[in-house]
Amino acid sequence: xxxxxxxxxxxxxxxxxxxxxxxxxxxxxxxxxxxxxxxxxxxxxxxxxxxxxxxxxxxxxxxxxxxxxxxxxxxxxxxxxxxxxxxxxxxxxxxxxxxxxxxxxxxxxxxxxxxxxxxxxxxxxxxxxxxxxxxxxxxxxxxxxxxxxxxxxxxxxxxxxxxxxxxxxxxxxxxxxxxxxxxxxxxxxxxxxxxxxxxxxxxxxxxxxxxxxxxxxxxxxxxxxxxxxxxxxxxxxxxxxxxxxxxxxxxxxxxxxxxxxxxxxxxxxxxxxxxxxxxxxxxxxxxxxxxxxxxx
Numbered sequence: 001x002x003x004x005x006x007x008x009x010x011x012x013x014x015x016x017x018x019x020x021x022x023x024x025x026x027x028x029x030x031x032x033x034x035x036x037x038x039x040x041x042x043x044x045x046x047x048x049x050x051x052x053x054x055x056x057x058x059x060x061x062x063x064x065x066x067x068x069x070x071x072x073x074x075x076x077x078x079x080x081x082x083x084x085x086x087x088x089x090x091x092x093x094x095x096x097x098x099x100x101x102x103x104x105x106x107x108x109x110x111x112x113x114x115x116x117x118x119x120x121x122x123x124x125x126x127x128x129x130x131x132x133x134x135x136x137x138x139x140x141x142x143x144x145x146x147x148x149x150x151x152x153x154x155x156x157x158x159x160x161x162x163x164x165x166x167x168x169x170x171x172x173x174x175x176x177x178x179x180x181x182x183x184x185x186x187x188x189x190x191x192x193x194x195x196x197x198x199x200x201x202x203x204x205x206x207x208x209x210x211x212x213x214x215x216x217x218x219x220x221x222x223x224x225x226x227x228x229x230x231x232x233x234x235x236x237x238x239x240x241x242x243x244x245x246x247x248x249x250x251x252x253x254x255x256x257x258x259x260x261x262x263x264x265x266x267x268x269x270x271x272x273x274x275x276x277x278x279x280x281x282x283x284x285x286x287x288x289x290x291x292x293x294x295x296x
Contacts, residue, residue, distance in 0.1 A: 039080035039222035042066060043231060046084050050091055050238040057095070060088040071136065082133045083218035086210045087235060089129050093122055094239075100291055108293035109191030115291035116195050116202075123206045130214055144213050147271035157275040161282035165200075172286035181246050185286070186293040197281070199288035204280035205273075211236045211260060212267045212276055225268060233260030 042063055049059035067081035099114035107113050134143070169187050176183050186192065211232045220228040237257035241249040263276040 036223060038077035039219055042081050042084035046087055047235060050235060053095060056092040060092045063088040079218045080222055082137050083215050085133050086126055086129050086214050090126060090210060108186050108189055111195045113195060113292045115288060116199050119199055119202050123202045126206050126210060130209060144217055145267045145271050145273050149270040149272040149274050154274055157278040161278045164282040165285045168283055168286050179245050179247055179252060183290060185289040187289055189293060192293055196285045196288040200281035200284040203284045204277045208273045208277045208280055212263050213273055216264055229261055229264035232264060233257045236260035
């Protein structure tokens, strides 16, 4: 396994003895209450901002100021503030009115459609923020899960993605109806497949970088592996609720939380974001059709 922090590996050391078991257990648990407290302020504020959208611009300013202040003090908690910055950025971005595709097949099949450009701009913004914060923290490449996973695992994820994408697209209208009302999509338009795929990869890369990359990887030292996985999954679930629900969002929130936990475990096992990005992108393909190929 490739991992930036071997002591947080899911694999126990060899040979396995009482000391090794204790070491693995300690890695999964938070070091102590004081360490948790050092990371709790920006994370708790972020969770409230996700639940209360009008707070988000003020919270973004608060997190930026807190990060700069903690970095100036060279405080150990600086990493927790750094981990909060990309998430604070995207939840604030989500307040902007996202453009929808123009009526008709041409917009739906356009690789430069408004939804595609919008999501691409958001991805670029996130990558710039992550790169800037990582540089300010003098982070090494190994501080993020950027290892190359085994080829067979990537191949397995690709096969799963090819199975998931058409199923999600065919069942998307029925699955969305209880939560978002009646939605009709132009799923038969062959030309929309390429922009939908590009959109799915862009959206998956954006969210996996923020949640399973930065938020998980940079808060793990404060919360332990288990705590960091649960926090990023909770934030991921809460971020997928909103005013467009016509029924309780709890089932969707729960499903997103579970998927966030599973993706976090995969990242810790492989040391890479590649597998979650592939699977995530397959599930996000119907989202492009909903934004750019919606009939009603």
